[in-house]
Amino acid sequence: MYIGKNCASQAARYINSQLAALYENAVECLDTHGCAANMDDECRSSYALAEYSDFGQSRSKKLKDRVFHAVFNQPHVDFICNHAAILCLSIRYGFYCIENVFSAHQQPVTISDVNVKFCISFDRERHILPASESRRSLNAIQLVILDFMNAQLVSATADVAIDGSILESHLARYLRFLQDAGSNIFPSLPEFDARKPNLTIDFSLFGSAFFRLGRHKIGNVSVKEINNYLASTWFKASTLDAERNIDSDWRATSLADLNSVRALPAISNVHFQLSFDPPRLNLICSREAVVTFRLSDVKFFDTPSLEGPPKRQYGACDIVVLFDIYHEIEGHIVRCKLDINSARIVNDACKLPYVDDGDETAIEYWTGLLKFFVPGYVEILKSANYHVVYYDDERVHASAAGEGRSPLPSSPATQVSFAWKQALTDTDLHGFDQVIVVSQSSANAHLYDLYSRSLKDPDLEWLSDWGTDDFHARVQPMTCCLLSNNKAIVWVDLAVGNLKMPDQEYEFEDLRLAFELTLKMFTHDNLFLSRNGLRIFENSLAYKDHCLDGAYEFRHICLDFTSCKFLHEYSRFESVFEHCDRNTIDVARAIINNIQKQYFSVFTTEGLGVIHTLPIWAGDALQDRPAHVLTDVAFYVHSESTVDRQNWMEVSEFLAPVIVVLGMCNFRRLPFRYLDLPPSWHALANEQGSHGILAIDRTVFLEDWLLKSLAYVNRATTLIPEFSRPKDGSWEPEMIPWATHCFKKDHPCRWQLRSEQDGFLRFAWKNLDGWNYGHESGPTDSMNGSYAISCGTRNYLEIPSLGPQKELNIKIRGEIELRLSCNSSRTHWSVKSSAKWDIVLVIVTESSGLHFELQTRSAMFDFARNEIEGDTTAVADAKALLKECLQDSLDFTTMMDQLWPLEGIWQSCYPGSLGFTLAHPGFSTQGDVLLKLRPFGQLSSADHTAPGSRQALTICSRRRSQSSCTVSPRSSPSRHLPSLPSPGCPPSLSPPASRLFGALSPPSQRFVRPSARDVEQARAMFAYAVAITNGASTDSNNLSEPGHIDVSESHS
Known part of the structure; x- marks a missing residue:
């Protein structure tokens, strides 16, 4: 035993010697006393290492009741690392019962010469023995405590494999018995002076048992997953320099390439340049692992600058390093990382090139390199965070794979969420006419819709079944995640595919490619659409709704793939990296380039990156148009705090970034290009099942639209008395409705606000008209006297502001009162009568959107009888006069026709090629309206269509009747359609494609799957768009040329 040397072999020998001594004592006990004399546990523990009997569930401990009996040879322990060992048991002979209770009806199974191995963990405890009179120095003793309780069977003799589980259960009880008897605790090598350095006992470096026995998992993470993660990390490191065109961040590339100029001080005598293949990890136990660093190329130089040819150069070799490993779970994150401080080289396992003695x-070179490797190189890896050998955040999979794949179910329509109430309270448009807040679920729904259509529509088949001459892949639905600063992450999932390389063909599966790109707004002319892209746009609802009206132009919010950047950290290449080497870089790059350069180019020129289309009125300002039509817009991505590609997973789903469109009507200018959304709006737009919200200013929606439409009842119920002179002894008063009065008909009958309280907006219309006429023409004139007529109209409107509700009831009622009087020398009388009416206008949310209904199609008047004072014989009939002027009822057909633009598809914003419908309107106390945006045709679980109500296609039939038009609204019929440039023609010589394609092809012409030539043409147009980008500028209308964006403009 030497201080500073590994004493693992001596410690193992010392412990096995104690185990052998205990076994010999047990044999001696049996030879002296025998086992039949006493079966008590206390006596059995004395010889259990040599012979053991188990009585199962039997209370009797007689020899005949044994369910397991074995005579053992000497046991042995093999230490495989510092935390685990192999316990080798050898059964000389014995028997066991299938059942746990001995029965005369069952025949015991006899066994002989059975070898069994168990993997057991162990701990080491060091105890200091205090000095005493007999011990002047401090002594230390280290105990090795074997864990027999949790032993795991590793192997057993083949002939007992059939009943191995039964034998294993008997042996597990045997091991528990040994542990209870204390046969699992052994003192290790003694330390004579505790004040001196400890003995080094590193079982992990003793022998190579860990290569023969390895674990497959640590926690819930498999070794394969760890190695795939390491390969992906290595791939990222190997491509960083090529992407950035810099070498300043050398630590980030240290997993793939390293040289001594960066890594070692100038005083070092060893100068090298290393190229690594992907590292591979093997688990020894749940707490230790070996990492094999494979060097594909090793060059040694004489000079620190590494100039000139290398002095020595070697090919493939392995340096194996042993680490402690930790498995951590923190919320959504699972992480495995190496303890760099525990690193040590396993010399026996390293595969180094032959060097002549x-x-x-060469010996100096390799000695210096190995001394640098630990701790120098592993410390560099830690500084670049490469000591984390596995990292997984389940939120990445949820965003990349789950959200947006299919529409989420809506919450019940009758439920009024807290977010809605708070949003209505917080509603303040700050001078904007419309604010459209769209969640990222809407963009994902568009991408999923494209995928669904590609499975049915041959025109879009290439979208899910992509192929070129040397590449083919089945593409799953793309998904995206919005970021701040008008950015987004887009994932492309490749289910299966193959790639032809010059050397061979590679197959892959379950790849995920992540890209960061920019959201931009383009005019329709700047989309650079191909012929097929124009045909696809022809079939969109936005085009069909506005194709015949040349006063509209389109602006598109797009995912701009011309500026996309590949993201290693959120991509997955497991199947490519299963057999990873330097060639894997070329394979992975080829897959990325094919998607980034070719797939995205076709995707862009087909116009599929358009996630929202906004029709903008560009016609004459004096031309009649609906009140809601937008004349100017701006957009940006809003988030409560900065959300980027590093922290997007930390953001709550209710605070996920949203797309905000700021719109103005009637040629009013945008007050500014940014609006600080209240948090309640943000949460409301991101509610489950929601695609966004729409807020419309009181002036636009309430005053210029709803109240203006409802003012029809004021015009129809307001009567104007006409002057009529009495003649021939009688007086016949006359009245004309406001709507047809020669002087009044051109004047509005505006509702006036009465109060905003108790959850209602109350409006009123009051009008009183009348005249007095006096006549004196001598005492004999029968018409002498005074005549008077007055007619007053009082109408009341009540709108609830407590929404949202599935049915919003707008109550309208009114009264018309007529007074007539006559005072002459011959008669004196006065009479009055009135007519009352009331209706309820119901705004219903249906599957097709909003629907306006009346309880009755016409409102019946309730005429009051005449109230007469004075002479009843000569009185005029006021009631009859009212009936004559008002007919029997009010006809609201004209008013309902003015409200139809709110029904069906909302015409200010279109998601992709589809449309939004409005749902669940709610009015704020200021009169602004807040509505939910739903994809066209979506029906929540609580919504239903009332019997007899109009369905989606019926509601939209007025607008869909023109859907067959094929002429671009902003193009001249005289333009011709030239062909695209040939693949050999420089793209820069080609004019903008969308400006050439003036006359669109009829929809009846079927789209053809892109050929190699089509892809090449798309790439040419794509390259032209990128070329335009380099010289493009951003105009004052918040429009960007392709490939360019001025982010600061969105927040100016």
Whole structure:
């Protein structure tokens, strides 16, 4: 035993010697006393290492009741590491019963010459013995405590494999008996002076047993998963320099390449350049692992600058390092990391090149390199966080694989969430006419819709079944995660595929590629769509709704793949890295380049990156248009705090970034290009099943639209008395409705706000018109006297502001009162009558969106009888006059026709090629309206369509009747359609494609799967878009040319 040397072999010999001595004592006990004399546990423990009997569940301890009996040879312990050992048991002969109770009906199974091995863990405890009169120095003793209780069977003789589980259970009881008897505790080598350095006893470096016996898992993480993670990390390190075109961050690339210029001080005599293959890890036990660092190329130089040819150069070799390993679980994160301080080289396991004993230079080189490797190189790995050999965050899988794959179910429509109530309270548009807040679920729903369509539509088959000359892959639905600063992460999952390389063909499966890109807004002309892309856009709802009206132009919020950047940390290459070497870099790069350069180029030129389309009014300002039509927009990605690719997993789903569209109507200017959303809006947009919310300013929705439409009842119920002179002894008063009065009909009948309290917005319309006429023409004129007529209208409107509700009831009621009077020398009378009415306008949320219903299609008037004062014989009939002017009921057909733009698909924002419908309107106390956005056709579990109500296709039939149009709204019919440049033509010589494709092809022409030439043309257009990017600028309308964005403009 030497201080500073590994005494593991001596310690193992010392412990096995004690075990042998205990066995010999047990044999001597049996030879002297025999086992039949006493079967008590206290006596059995004295000879249990040599002979053991088990009585199972029997209370009697007689020889005939034994269910297991064995005579053992001498046991042995093999230490495989500092935490685990192999206990070798050899049964000379014996028997056991299948059942745990002896029965005369069962025949015991006899056994002989059975060898069994158990893997057991152990701990070491060091105790200091205080000095005494007999011991002047402090002595230390180290106890090795074997854990027999949790022993795991490793191997057994083949002929007992059939009933191995039964024999194993008997032996497990035997080991527990030994531990209870104290036969598992052994003192290790003595330390004569505790004040001196401890003896070094490292079982892990003793022999090579760990290569023959390895574990497959640590916690719930398999060795394969760890090695796949290491290979992926190595791939990232090997490509960093190529991507950044710099070598400043040399620690980040140290897992793949390293040289002494960076890693060693200038005073070092060893100068080297190393190239690594992916490291491989093997578990020894749950707390120790060996990592094999495979060097594909080793070069030694004479000078520190590494100039000139290498002095020595070697090929493949392995340096094996032993580490303690830890398995950690923190919430969503599972992590395995190495303890760098425990690192030591396993010399016996290293595979180094042959060096002649006389080559002192080579010996000096390798000696210096190995001395540097531990601790120098492993400390470098720790500084780059490469000591973490496995890291998994389940939230990455949830975002990349779960969210947006299919529409989430909505919460019950009748449930009024706290977020809704708070959002209505916080509603303040700060001068904007419309604010559209769209969740990332909407973008994911668009990507999932594309995938679903590709499975059915041959025109889009390439989207899920992508192939070029040397590459083919089955592509799963893409998913995205929004980030701050108008960024997003997009995942592309490749289920299976193959790649042809010059040397061979490679197959892969279950790959996940992550890219970071920018969200930008483009005008329709700057989309650079191919012919097929234009056809796809023709089939979108946005185009069908506005294709005939040349006053509209389109602006598109897009995922800009021209600026995408590959993200190693969120990608997965397990199947590619199963047999990883330097060639794997080329394979992985080829897969990435094919998706990034070719797949994304076709994806972009087909217009599939458009996640939202906004129709903008670009016609004459004096031209009649709906009140809600947008004339200017800006967009940005909003988040409560900065969300980037490092911390996006820490953000709650309710605080995930959202897309905000700020819109103005009637050619008003945007007050600014950023709005600090209240947290309640943010949470509301991200509610489960929600695709976003829409807020419309009171002026636009309530005053210019809803109240203006409901003002029809004021025009229809307001009567204007006309002057009528009495003649021929009678007076016949006349009245004309406001709507047809020559002077009044062009004047509005605006509702006036009365109060905003008790959860209601109350409006009123009041009007009183009348005249007095006096006539004197001599005492004999029968018409002498005074005549008076007055008609007053009082209408009341009540809108609840406590939404959202599935049914929002708007109550409207009114009264028209008519007074007539006559005072002459011959008669005196006055009469009055009135007509009352009331209706309830119900805004219902259906599967097709909002639907306006009246309890009755017309409101019946309730006419009051005449109230007469004075002479009843000559009085005029006020009730009859009211009936004559008002008919019997109010017809609201005209009013309902003015409300139809709110029904069906909302025409200010379209997700992808689909549409949004509005749901669950709620009014704030200021009169602003807040609505949910739902994908067209979605029906929540609580919604239902009332019998007889219109369905989605019926509601939209007025607008869909024009869907067959094929002329671009912003193009001239005189433009012709030239062909794309040939693959050999420089893309820079080609004009912008979308400006050439003026006349769109009819929808009846079927799309053809992209050929190699089509892909090449798409790449040419894609390259042209990138080339335009380098010289493009951002205009004042928040529009970007492809490949460029000024982020600061969104927050100006």
